[in-house]
Amino acid sequence: MSARPRVFVYREQIEELLRARGREAEIRVPAAARELDGGEVFHVSAADGPNIHSAGSPRRATIVVRGLIDTAGGDQDLRADTDILVVLRERDSEPIAKAYIAQGDNWIPADVTPVPMRGESAARSSGLLESTVLAAKSAAVVGIGSGGSTIAVALAQAGVGRLVLVDRDRLEIGNISRHACGFGDLGRRKGAAVADLLRGKNPAVDVAVHDIDVVRDSAALSRALEGVDLVIGATDSDASRFVVNQVGLDLSITALYGRVLTAAVGGDVVRVRPGVGPCLACVYTERFLVSRPREYSNSAEAAEVSPAYATDADRACVQVGLASDIAPIAQLITKLALLELSRGGGGHLEALDEDLLSDFYVWANRREGMYEGWQRMGFSYDKPSILRWYGAELERRHDCAACGASSARTTGFFGGAR
Numbered sequence: 001m002s003a004r005p006r007v008f009v010y011r012e013q014i015e016e017l018l019r020a021r022g023r024e025a026e027i028r029v030p031a032a033a034r035e036l037d038g039g040e041v042f043h044v045s046a047a048d049g050p051n052i053h054s055a056g057s058p059r060r061a062t063i064v065v066r067g068l069i070d071t072a073g074g075d076q077d078l079r080a081d082t083d084i085l086v087v088l089r090e091r092d093s094e095p096i097a098k099a100y101i102a103q104g105d106n107w108i109p110a111d112v113t114p115v116p117m118r119g120e121s122a123a124r125s126s127g128l129l130e131s132t133v134l135a136a137k138s139a140a141v142v143g144i145g146s147g148g149s150t151i152a153v154a155l156a157q158a159g160v161g162r163l164v165l166v167d168r169d170r171l172e173i174g175n176i177s178r179h180a181c182g183f184g185d186l187g188r189r190k191g192a193a194v195a196d197l198l199r200g201k202n203p204a205v206d207v208a209v210h211d212i213d214v215v216r217d218s219a220a221l222s223r224a225l226e227g228v229d230l231v232i233g234a235t236d237s238d239a240s241r242f243v244v245n246q247v248g249l250d251l252s253i254t255a256l257y258g259r260v261l262t263a264a265v266g267g268d269v270v271r272v273r274p275g276v277g278p279c280l281a282c283v284y285t286e287r288f289l290v291s292r293p294r295e296y297s298n299s300a301e302a303a304e305v306s307p308a309y310a311t312d313a314d315r316a317c318v319q320v321g322l323a324s325d326i327a328p329i330a331q332l333i334t335k336l337a338l339l340e341l342s343r344g345g346g347g348h349l350e351a352l353d354e355d356l357l358s359d360f361y362v363w364a365n366r367r368e369g370m371y372e373g374w375q376r377m378g379f380s381y382d383k384p385s386i387l388r389w390y391g392a393e394l395e396r397r398h399d400c401a402a403c404g405a406s407s408a409r410t411t412g413f414f415g416g417a418r
């Protein structure tokens with residue numbers, strides 16, 4: 001015999017509806033429901049439910065809030081033109097929820113699981129992370145493609161309280177194989193789609209979405225980043241990354257940047273702590289950029305590896321490489337981000353401060369291209385090989401146009417703004 005169906009409802013909605021009943025004998029609220037796994041699982045929410053992307057088939061549901069009528073089978077008299085009936089009562093100020101699934105003329109009782117929308121999902125990671133510290137912190141992710149979306153999800157899951165998403169692209173077919181979102185989000189703005197994904201992972205997260213062309217409108221980017229604790233630059237071109245770098249320096253916000261090289265042969269990560277270490281322009285000098293192959297970021301280049309029937313939108317986002325090639329870059333950025341955000345909170349993460357001394361990290365996915373000459377991994381651990389992080393010691397360049405001593409934006413040696 002199969003187990004009773006399970007009905008998931010939102011605890012805050014139940015409490016709200018019980019309060020709303022007031023002196024009314026009974027209130028009925030039309031609700032939305034999704035049926036999953038052949039009727040084993042149902043998700044039910046009132047109209048203004050949390051914006052969580054849900055799979056399954058739509059079903060009609062009704063939530064009935066009644067007074068306390070404590071009789072066995074007391075709900076059998078309820079007649080509703082609906083597939084799922086959720087009945088709410090209160091006893092000794094404790095909410096009681098029952099649910100029934102329509103089957104022919106009968107109601108099959110189901111088990112009800114209230115889902116807490118505030119606080120408790122992040123609390124699961126407490127002990128590992130200082131969740132109260134992270135809940136008070138905010139991070140902006142600029143560019144929410146394959147890398148940015150993965151990082152945003154990880155930060156929301158860790159319990160970071162506020163996330164600011166900046167992107168103006170839409171999710172196209174060519175993105176899906178490497179993006180955190182799926183086919184159900186095709187055509188949507190990446191910001192809106194990822195925001196829903198984040199709420200699905202952590203309903204307590206506060207997400208702001210900004211549709212900004214960062215290269216054309218750095219002033220809008222500056223407004224969007226105002227007040228955030230950390231910026232993650234995950235856009236797909238050097239031009240956009242340099243804009244984020246300048247805005248981050250101007251606002252004095254610590255920033256992390258990731259790149260995946262052409263054909264995802266490897267990638268690198270830069271950490272910029274304004275006034276402390278090098279900035280992105282100190283690291284990505286013109287000479288450096290020429291020496292490292294760049295990724296596909298325009299449709300002309302991408303067209304060479306795209307089939308003839310691909311649309312321009314597809315081509316613009318075709319990049320060779322798998323999600324597993326992006327993952328190491330996203331993972332290190334996530335670690336560095338959590339380290340920055342939790343610093344001073346006295347948690348386990350701070351031990352990483354002793355190891356993550358570098359502001360520039362290199363990763364090789366394959367022994368190919370510029371990594372061709374690296375020795376085979378084999379059993380060695382003392383020579384450069386693939387699938388390991390390497391930190392490089394880099395100085396801040398004092399002639400850097402973005403952050404150097406000659407820049408009008410920096411504070412001078414004696415403390416005065418130059």
Ligand SMILES: [Zn+2]
Nearest residue numbers: 279282400403
């Ligand atoms: Zn610099």
